[in-house]
Amino acid sequence: MAEATGTIGKGIKVRGEITGTGALEVAGEVEGRVALDRLVVHGGGTVAADVQVSELVIAGRAAGQLVASKRLEVRASAQVEGDVRAPSLVVEEGAVFKGRVHMDTGIPEDV
């Protein structure tokens, strides 16, 4: 798997755009836009952003338009609010989720 090419530590706030390739781990706060290969939001980490990645793992808090082109994992400790789009979605028991889910599975939108 892609190694962590970046870490936003605890107590760090980033406001703006984070782009590139590779994986980013967030234990601090990110606000704005994130476009990468993989994003992991740790427990205690907060992401309030439009996220466009291939793999997204949320154990902390995330809000915004969250798009994972491959897979989205919402861990038990996570709090997620917003629109989520991913072909594969895992939500663990205990996670708090509020928002819309699009899984592009071919189920008509109006079901």
Add this chain to the structure above:
Amino acid sequence: MATTTRQDEQTIIGSTITIDGEIDAEGPVMVQGRVVGKLRSAGDVTVDEGGEVEAEVEAETVAVAGRLVGQVEARNRVEITAEGRVTGDLRAPRILIADGAQYKGNIDMG
């Protein structure tokens, strides 16, 4: 649940990552990729070889082995290593520029 590991407190902007905006850090920040905008840290900021910063930088110490364009203010120290290239005004009580480093700007050690 908030597992406080050492790794959690470190911030690394890896070589494949660009941040355009504001970074506000309580701890150290290591830049191996690209940062544009503002970079503030209560700790140390290091621009690694290959790292590029086009930003206003404010930190305890600032060490540059990569490229930095912008105003730099350090409460303790600014260091430009031999590989470093810096353009911009420096303000710090202590400033070190290594042999081989490239620097252009004003220095204020007041």
